Amino acid sequence: MxxxxxxxxxxxxxxxxxxxxxxxxxxxxxxxxxxxxxxxxxxxxxxxxxxxxxxxxxxxxxxxxxxxxxxxxxxxxxxxxxxxxxxxxxxxxxxxxxxxxxxxxxxxxxxxxxxxxxxxxxxxxxxxxxxxxxxxxxxxxxxxxxxxxxxxxxxxxxxxxxxxxxxxxxxxxxxxxxxxxxxxxxxxxxxxxxxxxLKIDTWGLFLLTVGLGALQIVLDKGEREDWFHSNFIVILTCIAVISLVLFVLVELRVKHPVVNLRVFRNRSFATGTLIMFAGFFCLFGSIVLIPLYLQNLMGYTAYWAGLVLGPGGLGSFFMMAVAGVLMKKGFNPRNLLAIGLAIMAYSLWLMSHFNLETGFYAVSYPRLIQGIGMGLFFVPLSAATYVNIPREETGNASGVFNLLRNLGGSFGVAFSSTVLAQRAQVHQTFLAEHVTPYNPVFQMHSEKIQQWLESSYPAAANQTGVLSVVYREVLRQASMLAFNDTFWLLAIITAVLVFFTPIFKRPKRAALPMEGVH
Missing domain, CATH: 1.20.1250.20 (MFS general substrate transporter like domains)
Structure with a gap:
């Protein structure tokens, strides 16, 4: 008993x-x-x-x-x-x-x-x-x-x-x-x-292992292998897609599936997992960008780049506790979730305005705002997602929910890395078109660079040295604009999620007689 x-x-x-x-x-x-x-x-x-x-x-x-x-x-x-x-x-x-x-x-x-x-x-x-x-x-x-x-x-x-x-x-x-x-x-x-x-769902277990294993390798190695220009990535993608499609078909037919996908019939759970996937897509997409921006463009060490992320962690820690208390007092989790998503979108919009002169506190402030939004995102979303799940299905639902959260992070990192690289190439091409001897601005800055090289690095005070400095600056500016573009895209995706929050059903308290573990 x-x-x-x-x-x-x-x-x-x-x-x-x-x-x-x-x-x-x-x-x-x-x-x-x-x-x-x-x-x-x-x-x-x-x-x-x-x-x-x-x-x-x-x-x-x-x-x-x-x-x-x-x-x-x-x-x-x-x-x-x-x-x-x-x-x-x-x-x-x-x-x-x-x-x-x-x-x-x-x-x-x-x-x-x-x-x-x-x-x-x-x-x-x-x-x-x-x-x-x-x-x-x-x-x-x-x-x-x-x-x-x-x-x-x-x-x-x-x-x-x-x-x-x-x-x-x-x-x-x-x-x-x-x-x-x-x-x-x-x-x-x-x-x-x-x-x-339960009997072992052999085919389901096999297809899930092969499909998720191949998918995770694609996400982790895709950018390094230049995505679908690599036969290795193409083959693994085909394996992942075929295996996961067959897995879904098998799981919907067997009596005792290794993963019960019928839990997605619950509207709140389906909506919650979608928002969780997209939310962590944007969160991890931004977390991977910030250290790259700070270390590659701003000259921060790994330790100081990590410290910039710290305020976001403190903001999350505080607001998660606040969100838990507010929900206990009867606040509607859908409203808290919408507020959290809006704050997260605003923080990403602030990040899209970073530049090559941004200081430590100006970078840390959007991270603090993002952390506050994350606290109001994760707690109400998790509670609203599970609120009408029978306790017998909690373990299965939790596995699916956490899988999509992790996959969202992996997809987000892959997306941000790819967009960053592609947009940097676009901006580099555009900026290079204006770097010509006939451009008055280029002529003026070339003279200043020449004077600086003569006083600091006399051996490099020639036309090649000047062009080398200009080229490095073009790369920095192109990379900075690419970071801005990627943060902006993540902000748009996060803002769109706000419109999904009304889909959640209201809690059915009678359906949740969950007792303590005994």
Whole structure:
């Protein structure tokens, strides 16, 4: 029989599930800044070392949507402990890896272990908190999911510089052990999970693994391989599309699907996952642009570029807590979501006005605004998406929801990188048309550059030196305009999402008798 948890227990459970989730999400970005150190230490090429990132993302993407099914087959507590153990042990083995090949193998295992932690945490939190406090639960979950990728590059850079890249992985050991001990004592399976015995959906599992694996590689490698000019990308794209289409057809026909896609019949859930995908598309698309802008054009170090992202994390942390409290007091999550999206669109619009003279505080301010909007986006959206989902489907729905959130981020990074590169070429061509000896402005600046070179670099004070300086400035200006264009596109996409918020159904409180985990 189920019994109600004492009020203190839900917070212990929240701590139990958020510890590993935070470190797992952080591991998707914390290794990025360590890649040059790993490359030098293991004597690897640039294309080879990027598989340290890709291998983790692929295995992570495959596990996330089937977490609900795995919980039903093995039991939620048992699967959670297994995931924690695999993630922790593989983290240690990653840190001790003697070669790149060994590191990639254990990164795959680390992704398999960590992939289930996000949807498991969300499902457990939704069941541990009463329906009236789901906003609070999603605020707790959001603090880990949103803050972790922002803090990842800063933490990774500090650990790598202070100790070595291997400690980026070793740091997971104490957290993993603590989380496993807490899960052993405080997490228990709901009755409905213990009673379910499902047959293995072999074809669904195979098609999902192949389709998502190929898709994640395409998104991660597409820009480097020049997208569809590469046979490698074309072949993987065909494999991904065919596999995922067949997967949908199979899952809609089998009696016990590995991922129950019928959950999309729920209008609020379908709308919520769409908005979550697009929202993280724009969020991660902008997060990847800011460090590039600061480091490549403004001369910031990786550490200072990371500090610019900090105010956004603080804004999210504060506003998520506020959003949870407001929802508990009866504020309509649809209204909060619309406000959050509008604020996020405004912050991206501000970023589209960055220039080559922008100072630290002028860059940090839009990030703070974006963080505030993110707090009002993630919490009400998560609560509104799940509000009419039966508790028996929470695990499955959470897996699908988190998969689309992660894919949204991957698509956003690929989109921003591609648009940035293409728009930089367009602007470079346009600007170069005006750099001619017959342009009075060019003549005036050429003379100033000539005088500066004569006083500072006499050996370069010739026509070639002048043209070299002008060309570098054209590249900088073209890149800056490309950043502006990309931020503007992300702002438009975010603003359009505001018009989708009225689609959500109003909560049916009677349909949510979710009890605490016993």
């Amino acid at each position: 189920s019994q109600k948890i004492p009020s203190i227990s839900k917070w212990v459970i929240a701590l139990t599930v958020m510890l590993p989730t935070f470190i797992e999400v952080m591991d998707t970005s914390v290794v990025n800044v360590s890649l040059p150190h790993i490359q030098g230490s293991l004597n690897a090429g640039l294309d080879e070392v990027t598989w340290v990132l890709t291998s983790y993302l692929v295995s992570n993407a495959v596990i996330i949507p089937i977490t609900g099914w795995l919980s039903s087959v093995f039991g939620r507590k048992r699967y959670l402990l297994f995931s924690l153990t695999l993630f922790t042990i593989s983290s240690i083995m990653c840190g001790a890896a003697p070669s790149l090949e060994v590191l990639i193998i254990f990164r795959i295992l680390q992704g398999l272990g960590g992939g289930g932690l996000q949807p498991l945490s969300q499902a457990i939190l939704l069941e541990s908190f009463p329906p009236a406090e789901h906003g609070i639960a999603m605020a707790v979950f959001g603090m880990g999911v949103v803050l972790a990728p922002i803090l990842g590059p800063v933490v990774g850079g500090w650990i790598t510089d202070s100790w070595s890249w291997r400690w980026v992985f070793y740091i997971n050991l104490p957290i993993g052990i603590l989380a496993a001990v807490l899960a052993l004592f405080f997490i228990h399976d709901p009755e409905y999970i213990r009673r379910r015995h």
